[in-house]
Amino acid sequence: MDHTLAPLPSLPGQRLARGVARALRALDFVTVEEMVPSPGLRVDLMALGPKGELWVIECKSGRADFRADQKWHFYLGFCDRFFWAVDADFPTGLLPEETGLILADAYDAEIIRMPPETPLAGARRRALTHKFARHAATRLHALRDPGLGAGPG
Helix, strand or coil: CCCCCCCCCCCHHHHHHHHHHHHHHHCCCEEEEEECCCCCCCEEEEEECCCCCEEEEEECCCHHHHHHCCCHHHHHHHCCEEEEEECCCCCHHHCCCCCEEEEECCCCEEEEECCCCCCCCHHHHHHHHHHHHHHHHHHHHHHHCHHHCCCCC
């Protein structure tokens, strides 16, 4: 088995997502990138906690990236907690105070501000957890058998 380190993602947001995923794994959360909780929405990172909690983390590489995001309000209905993940140079004063804040780099992250919990309704939690599991399994299958294709929608 090859134990070499995987190369760093090339895009700044992907590097932030990698560091956040590592930090959340240490808290017993598992994550998937680029999950679609509902048609027309795609979250950068969704995390599933040991008690079934669902967190959404949006990774922003700079001021322009944050200002261009017009959909983040819609993500609030698909998670128990919502966070922004940014690097140490990001002007954090731009971020709404009622949201969570994670400082990250490609290797690690730290939760700076925990947002309030807004528990999902049971039916939505069940549907999102199911979607999370299928998304993760599809990604794993694609890694194991890249020639297979995406499969049914």
